[in-house]
Amino acid sequence: MKRIVIGLLGLGTVGSGVASILRTNRYDINCRTNSDIIIKKALVRNLLQDRPYSEDIQLTDNPFDILHDPEINIVVEVMGGIEPTRSYILEALSQGKNVITANKDLLASHGSELFAAADQNGCDLYFEASVAGGIPIIAALRQSLTANKISSLIGIINGTTNYILSAMTEQGRDFDEVLQEAQELGYAEADPTSDVEGLDAARKLAILSTLAFNTTVTYEQVFVEGISKVSKADIKYADELDCVIKLLAIAKNEDGEIEVRVHPALLPKKHPLATINGVFNAIYLVGDALGETMFYGKGAGSLPTGSAVVSDIIQIVRNMESGSKGLINSSCYQNFPLKAVDDFTTGYYIRIKVKDEPRVFANVALFFAEAGISFHSIIQKPRPDRSAEIVLVTHPCKERQLRQALDSLNSYSKLDKIYNVLRLETSGSLSS
Amino acid sequence: MKRIVIGLLGLGTVGSGVASILRTNRYDINCRTNSDIIIKKALVRNLLQDRPYSEDIQLTDNPFDILHDPEINIVVEVMGGIEPTRSYILEALSQGKNVITANKDLLASHGSELFAAADQNGCDLYFEASVAGGIPIIAALRQSLTANKISSLIGIINGTTNYILSAMTEQGRDFDEVLQEAQELGYAEADPTSDVEGLDAARKLAILSTLAFNTTVTYEQVFVEGISKVSKADIKYADELDCVIKLLAIAKNEDGEIEVRVHPALLPKKHPLATINGVFNAIYLVGDALGETMFYGKGAGSLPTGSAVVSDIIQIVRNMESGSKGLINSSCYQNFPLKAVDDFTTGYYIRIKVKDEPRVFANVALFFAEAGISFHSIIQKPRPDRSAEIVLVTHPCKERQLRQALDSLNSYSKLDKIYNVLRLETSGSLSS
Numbered sequence: 001m002k003r004i005v006i007g008l009l010g011l012g013t014v015g016s017g018v019a020s021i022l023r024t025n026r027y028d029i030n031c032r033t034n035s036d037i038i039i040k041k042a043l044v045r046n047l048l049q050d051r052p053y054s055e056d057i058q059l060t061d062n063p064f065d066i067l068h069d070p071e072i073n074i075v076v077e078v079m080g081g082i083e084p085t086r087s088y089i090l091e092a093l094s095q096g097k098n099v100i101t102a103n104k105d106l107l108a109s110h111g112s113e114l115f116a117a118a119d120q121n122g123c124d125l126y127f128e129a130s131v132a133g134g135i136p137i138i139a140a141l142r143q144s145l146t147a148n149k150i151s152s153l154i155g156i157i158n159g160t161t162n163y164i165l166s167a168m169t170e171q172g173r174d175f176d177e178v179l180q181e182a183q184e185l186g187y188a189e190a191d192p193t194s195d196v197e198g199l200d201a202a203r204k205l206a207i208l209s210t211l212a213f214n215t216t217v218t219y220e221q222v223f224v225e226g227i228s229k230v231s232k233a234d235i236k237y238a239d240e241l242d243c244v245i246k247l248l249a250i251a252k253n254e255d256g257e258i259e260v261r262v263h264p265a266l267l268p269k270k271h272p273l274a275t276i277n278g279v280f281n282a283i284y285l286v287g288d289a290l291g292e293t294m295f296y297g298k299g300a301g302s303l304p305t306g307s308a309v310v311s312d313i314i315q316i317v318r319n320m321e322s323g324s325k326g327l328i329n330s331s332c333y334q335n336f337p338l339k340a341v342d343d344f345t346t347g348y349y350i351r352i353k354v355k356d357e358p359r360v361f362a363n364v365a366l367f368f369a370e371a372g373i374s375f376h377s378i379i380q381k382p383r384p385d386r387s388a389e390i391v392l393v394t395h396p397c398k399e400r401q402l403r404q405a406l407d408s409l410n411s412y413s414k415l416d417k418i419y420n421v422l423r424l425e426t427s428g429s430l431s432s
Numbered sequence: 433m434k435r436i437v438i439g440l441l442g443l444g445t446v447g448s449g450v451a452s453i454l455r456t457n458r459y460d461i462n463c464r465t466n467s468d469i470i471i472k473k474a475l476v477r478n479l480l481q482d483r484p485y486s487e488d489i490q491l492t493d494n495p496f497d498i499l500h501d502p503e504i505n506i507v508v509e510v511m512g513g514i515e516p517t518r519s520y521i522l523e524a525l526s527q528g529k530n531v532i533t534a535n536k537d538l539l540a541s542h543g544s545e546l547f548a549a550a551d552q553n554g555c556d557l558y559f560e561a562s563v564a565g566g567i568p569i570i571a572a573l574r575q576s577l578t579a580n581k582i583s584s585l586i587g588i589i590n591g592t593t594n595y596i597l598s599a600m601t602e603q604g605r606d607f608d609e610v611l612q613e614a615q616e617l618g619y620a621e622a623d624p625t626s627d628v629e630g631l632d633a634a635r636k637l638a639i640l641s642t643l644a645f646n647t648t649v650t651y652e653q654v655f656v657e658g659i660s661k662v663s664k665a666d667i668k669y670a671d672e673l674d675c676v677i678k679l680l681a682i683a684k685n686e687d688g689e690i691e692v693r694v695h696p697a698l699l700p701k702k703h704p705l706a707t708i709n710g711v712f713n714a715i716y717l718v719g720d721a722l723g724e725t726m727f728y729g730k731g732a733g734s735l736p737t738g739s740a741v742v743s744d745i746i747q748i749v750r751n752m753e754s755g756s757k758g759l760i761n762s763s764c765y766q767n768f769p770l771k772a773v774d775d776f777t778t779g780y781y782i783r784i785k786v787k788d789e790p791r792v793f794a795n796v797a798l799f800f801a802e803a804g805i806s807f808h809s810i811i812q813k814p815r816p817d818r819s820a821e822i823v824l825v826t827h828p829c830k831e832r833q834l835r836q837a838l839d840s841l842n843s844y845s846k847l848d849k850i851y852n853v854l855r856l857e858t859s860g861s862l863s864s
Contacts, residue, residue: 021579021721031646031765032578128576134722136576143575144560144568146464147453147742214463272728275707289453289739290566293729296704297722307721310579322756333463 002035004317007066007097008042009088010079011051011059014102014129015042017306018076019057022313029310033317041066043079067091074316076309077101078129086110093117093125098320100312102129102305108203108219111210112332122325126312131204132157132281134304135297136311141211142328148287150212152252152427157204159279159299160188160195161227161247165235165264166277169244174232187279197226198262201249209251209260212285215334217251217260223341225263234351234420237391238266240379241349244274248425259339265425266349286427342400347376347424349393352409353416356388360414367408368394371401387416393424434467436749439498439529440474441520442511443491446534446561447474449738450508451489454745461742465749473498475511499523506748508741509533510561518542525549525557530752532744534561534737540635540651543642544764554757558744563636564589564713566736567729568743573643574760580719582644584684584859589636591711591731592620592627593659593679597667597696598709601676606664619711629658630694633681641683641692644717647766649683649692655773657695666783666852669823670698672811673781676706680857691771697857698781698825718859774832779808779856781825784841785848788820792846799840800826803833819848825856 006022008015019039022029030036041058043066044051051059058065066072067088075092077099079085085106090113092099099118101107107114107130118125128138132155141150156162160182167178179196182188194200202222209217227247238245243266252259267274272294276282281299286292298304319325354360361380368375379391394402402421409415438454440447451471454461462468473490475498490497498504499520507524509531511517517538522545524531531550533539539546539562550557560570564587573582588594592614599610611628614620626632634654641649659679670677675698684691699706704726708714713731718724730736751757786792793812800807811823826834834853841847 017721024720025579025581028581028646029579032763134719135725136572139571139576140568143747144571144743145739146746147457147461147739149457149460214460272707275704287566287739288456289449289735289742291730291733291736293567293727295725295727297725301723303721304723307577307579307719310721311576314578315575318760319754319756322751324751324754324756328750331464 001030002321004033004035004037004073004320005071006037006039006313007069007072007075008039008057009063009066009075009077009085011042011044012078013302014078014305014309016051017302018078018309021303021306021310029314033314034321035317037313037317040072041069063088067095072097073320074098074100074313076313077103078309080105082106082109089114090117093121093123096121096123098124098316100126100309100316102127102309104130104200104203104207108206111207112216124316124319124325126316127207128312129305129308131207132283133297133299133301134307135281135283135295135299136308137208137283137295138211140295141208145287145290148289150253150285150287152250153208153212153283153285154273154425154427155205155208155249155281155283156246156273156276157249157281157283157299158195158201158247159281160192161201162276163187163279165227165230165245165247168230168232169235172232172236175228175230196228198224198247201247201262205249205251205260205262208249208283209258210332212251213253213258213334213336214331215258215336216332217258221260221338223261223263223344227264229420230264230422231420234422237351237379238349241266241377241393242269243267244269245422246273248273250425253336254339256336257339258336259344261344263423265423267425342398344399345396347394347396347426348402349391349422349424351389351391351419353387353389353419355414355416356382356386357414360388361390363412363414364390364409367412368392368405370408371397371405373397373401373405433462434753436465436467436469436505436752437503438469438471438745439501439504439507440471440489441495441498441507441509441517443474443476444510445734446510446737446741449734450510450741453735453738453742461746465746466753467749469745469749472504473501495520499527504529505752506530506532506745508745509535510741512537514538514541521546522549525553525555528553528555530556530748532558532741532748534559534741536562536632536635536639540638543639544648556748556751556757558748560744561737561740563639564715565729565731565733566739567713567715567727567731568740569640569715569727570643572727573640577719577722580721582685582717582719584682585640585644585715585717586705586857587637587640587681587713587715588678588705588708589681589713589715589731590627590633590679591713592624593633594708594713595619595711597659597662597677597679600664601667604664604668607660607662628660630656630679633679633694637681637683637692637694640681640715641690642764644683645685645690645766645768646763647690647768648764649690653692653770655693655695655776659696661852662696662854663852666854669781669783669811673698673809673825674701675699676701677854678705680705682857685768686771688768689771690768691776693776695855697855699857774830776831777828779826779828779858780834781823781854781856783821783823783851785819785821785851787846787848788814788818789846792820793822795844795846796822796841799844800824800837802840803829803837805829805833805837
């Protein structure tokens with residue numbers, strides 16, 4: 001039985017999940033690969049810190065102990081960050097080592113460079129763990145669904161925001177309160193910006209859309225809005241409209257023009273993504289041959305993410321066994337233009353407060369009519385203070401039309417406040 | 433660009449889907465494989481019949497025109513049946529050709545023989561299309577989830593029965609009526625036995641459980657009950673119990689003992705599989721590292737099934753390109769015993785009609801108590817004819833305990849009728 005030697009860069013949450021799975025399922029994994037897979041070394045910051053699983057792994061604080069160890073076949077990068085991580089991965093590839101990374105930040109900004117280096121060195125670069133934890137969406141896009149032209153992909157790919165929005169919905173609570181609780185429970189970080197403002201989801205969407213459309217999409221190209229301005233009032237109105245509010249990562253290919261955006265959206269309750277609650281992730285997509293499909297499961301955590309890394313290890317060991325490297329090309333053979341934000345076409349939910357006087361509603365309606373926007377539904381509720389709260393839901397229109405209407409509204413003397421503007425996502429009817 | 437030549441055995445529903453996808457997405461597929469993939473020949477029964485896509489494909493009624501054509505690299509078997517199909521596949525493998533098959537019947541009964549022949553000849557044998565159409569569950573089990581020990585798998589993997597049960601549920605109609613309509617719409621075959629009696633699902637379950645547990649499970653080993661005895665009354669009672677009735681294909685591995693069964697079951701409405709309606713398929717599974725996950729999409733049809741075949745073609749072409757064959761082993765390294773049917777442990781739903789007289793219910797309850805069975809819930813409704821209809825829902829018990837209770841019940845003079853006995857499936861809480 002061939003011996004395969006792993007070096008871990010990082011032994012935190014994901015790294016210890018990897019070690020745990022390789023230990024617990026050693027017999028099965030050895031049988032499935034016809035190899036004996038062992039972790040020889042792990043790069044850590046503090047050699048003195050107590051760690052589970054460290055007794056049979058050599059700990060080092062010198063990356064070159066791993067990157068230059070000729071016995072190590074596969075380097076698993078689970079330390080995170082851009083630098084020095086990028087340099088370490090490039091060094092590992094230049095040493096002819098196969099690399100697995102769970103690092104969405106790095107892939108979303110420097111993916112092309114890393115894949116080029118892998119190709120140049122005839123090495124495998126696998127990254128199933130970088131998006132949606134244990135859900136095998138990367139393998140699906142790179143392998144199982146490759147017969148298809150994918151026209152759209154919609155994901156719930158950030159567990160923290162989905163937990164917060166689910167709790168706000170189920171318990172009728174407000175954002176700040178639920179965020180604080182999520183931080184106390186460890187579901188949100190002390191600095192929650194990356195999750196709450198949609199940056200984490202945007203990085204993952206850059207990776208998914210690059211694979212789905214075979215065109216390079218970087219993190220910077222993704223339009224992003226976070227969930228911090230979603231209030232319990234919005235969620236309640238959404239419920240009246242038979243919708244839930246979710247942070248969606250949306251990628252569409254319309255006749256060779258790519259649209260990539262992350263934002264909270266009203267989603268009909270009958271959409272399959274509407275039932276994905278708590279820390280679960282799901283990815284819904286439409287292929288021209290396949291039709292609609294959806295994958296879901298746990299998007300984070302030591303063992304689910306470790307499951308993705310170890311499954312990648314198994315694929316690479318099988319590739320090594322059969323003498324093949326670089327089996328899956330980094331195939332960005334397209335160079336699709338990005339759709340301008342002005343041209344994004346969606347329905348909108350607009351919640352405003354205006355003076356409760358004659359002609360006010362007529363004027364508001366006129367601003368939208370002048371921008372060529374028609375309404376899908378309207379909710380108006382009286383308030384005690386001689387003002388009116390109005391929720392307008394539009395039929396699909398372009399972002400530039402909406403801005404024109406909002407500009408008119410903003411300069412209107414009878415407007416008290418625009419509480420919120422949210423998009424609608426109405427595509428998809430699976431299992432409805 | 434390398435030229436890859438395909439021979440099709442069969443040009444029916446799936447075969448023409450394959451031809452259509454290879455034509456429509458030719459540019460993308462060529463880029464994704466760095467090869468030009470063409471269908472050279474197709475085996476058909478009747479050379480004179482008009483066919484779409486046949487103009488650039490040579491039609492033949494002689495299988496050896498394909499099996500012995502040295503230019504053909506990949507043989508795609510979409511003709512179905514056991515013989516002569518089995519012999520054709522063995523001949524193709526012996527000629528060193530890679531094989532793709534969509535043939536669940538053949539795999540479920542002769543899988544081991546075919547995989548051994550593929551290994552012996554250093555060929556790839558791929559079969560994504562054999563189960564659940566376009567849903568990439570075979571690749572998930574053979575590749576993306578291999579870090580895991582899978583403890584259970586539950587599938588809705590027969591579209592015909594799911595369509596019938598969904599229509600019965602939504603429209604409150606009876607089995608015979610909906611079956612007839614499904615036959616008229618082409619969702620059910622003229623002889624519906626294989627679908628309706630669960631045989632089709634049992635064949636698919638044999639394939640899935642072999643892969644999930646790395647142990648050979650054949651079609652004959654699967655316990656099977658069909659849906660023909662499910663009535664609209666049962667569906668209505670299920671609804672009162674906050675359940676739906678689905679034909680489930682269930683595979684469990686409990687401490688190395690395998691349980692494989694296909695039968696209608698009451699499933700709580702909050703279970704993720706409960707929302708899968710119409711002709712959609714879904715597979716829910718639990719892995720030790722991954723936790724709960726679910727895949728769903730279209731389980732049948734020309735293009736969804738063609739999507740699975742063409743994605744297999746792409747994988748094999750990549751394998752050929754990189755010089756690797758037999759990349760994924762047929763790894764039945766386990767030899768798990770099957771659990772005896774007597775030991776199956778589930779909750780039961782029992783609907784009976786008894787005389788509406790004093791002590792009758794007490795006696796019925798006693799029969800179950802004597803078998804060591806306790807109740808989860810009971811519904812009793814009065815009837816006009818001095819009889820009572822009772823629905824008993826038990827806590828989980830062994831099949832042998834249930835049989836003991838039913839034997840006592842059957843010999844009880846106050847029993848008019850046992851309408852139906854159905855199992856409950858209560859595992860799983862994903863996205864609840």
